[in-house]
Amino acid sequence: MKRQRISDLLARPEAGGDVDIAGWVRTKRDSKEIVFLNVNDGSNLAGIQVVVPRDAACFEDARKLTTGASVAVSGRLVDSPGGKQRFEILASGLRIYGLADPATYPIQKKKITLEYLREVAHLRPRTNTFGAVFRVRNTAADAVHRFFQERGFVWIHTPIITSADAEGAGELFRVTVLDPASPPRMDDGRVDYREDFFGRETYLTVSGQLAVENFCSALGNVYTFGPTFRAENSNTTRHLAEFWMIEPEMAFADIHDDMDLAEEFLKYIIAVVLRDRAEDMSFLAERYDPELLPRLEHILASTFARITYTEAVEILERSGRPFQFPVRWGMDLQTEHERYLCEEHFMGPVIVTDYPMEIKAFYMKQNDDGKTVRAMDILFPGVGEIVGGSQREDDLEKLVSRMRALGMREETYWWYLDLRRYGTHPHCGFGLGFERLVQFLTGMSNIRDVIPFPRTPKNADF
Ligand code: ATP
Ligand code: MN
16 A cells, blocks of 8 residues: 655645555544544654544544554545644544553653663654654755765765774774684784784774875865764763764865855755754754754854964953963864854854964965964854864875874875875865764754764663
């Protein structure tokens, strides 16, 4: 039997016609005369009301249903007199697939906390909150691809298993098939990874950047969007051990092009989510964060301020604020500084460029002043840094001298240096943690609530 999606039924111009749906019961109210069900199939937030009158053949079946049961319903689409929804289904047939014991079903209608729901992460998508979050996440992910594809960027599937640690971006997860109880050892006692699967030490990737730079040097504008792993032992509301990263890279482009791309990108994703997920976004705003929609609208309406790091430091010094971390040129900006710039000084998003070389990665293009690099970070109100990017160093000598200064082994990066040996070109890109973006879009305060099954220190359940 051909089923209809509830969201499609509710989008019809008028009631009428026979319909078939299937989903999970969210609520049931019944009396001797009538049963009201709310059935949700995941296609929207509200589900649809199903009315089973006493004279329907399926009336007794309907009375058996409880929250969490799975059911298919056939009937007529009729106008809903209650006015909460446009249409409801007047049921004539009902098929129960599976009941859910109310004594043990973990997701009852009563108010449940987000903390509790993390312990039943396999069932939390059945709540309004997680249905909304994951529909928004899907729409955002689709919009990421559409944004780049519409502009001719080529999606590069960068490797998950790598041997290079991109810039020492984070703690690495080792990939090995050696027996942990008795690994082969070298004479000096160290583990002999030449015996390992790849014949060398390998890790899960912390960033796809070095790989997209390679493809940028042939295909022009490219991007990667995939999982990234960091074994950082930081139990914060903004860090996961496994998260998804978006990293575009543009050839023959400079830091100004990079800023333009990032600003356009962020506005595009926000606009699509507000347009296509209005019901979910209103629910999230109402439930968790009344400022959510105005904050997103404000970003769309604003032109991102652009200042250098040196200007940012001057603004912070002049502010007279007693920051916890006192400001001085050369320090990395802390969240309190980033938030002051966005929320109090510029009242909107800010792009900070030209950071001190010492606090940024080796591959960033060195400025002529010998002190700063062509980095750009985008700071958002309420969040701080949301995007980090840069123009890359395309001068072989400068790149090598920086790597030497940092004690990096050139041999490891021979292929990366080849890009500067053969047909080098200006290029730039940025990195954006997808879950941080989804947090910003949904207003969820804990990053564990915007990914299906979060991986964090001491937790890989489900
Ligand atoms: P942070 O200072 O927040 O730890 P970072 O400087 O380590 O971030 P980058 O190495 O620049 O981050 O990584 C690029 C982007 O990936 C960041 O801007 C952020 O959005 C995201 N990101 C980094 N680490 C994590 C993590 N552990 N979990 C989720 N997202 C992350
Ligand atoms: Mn980090």
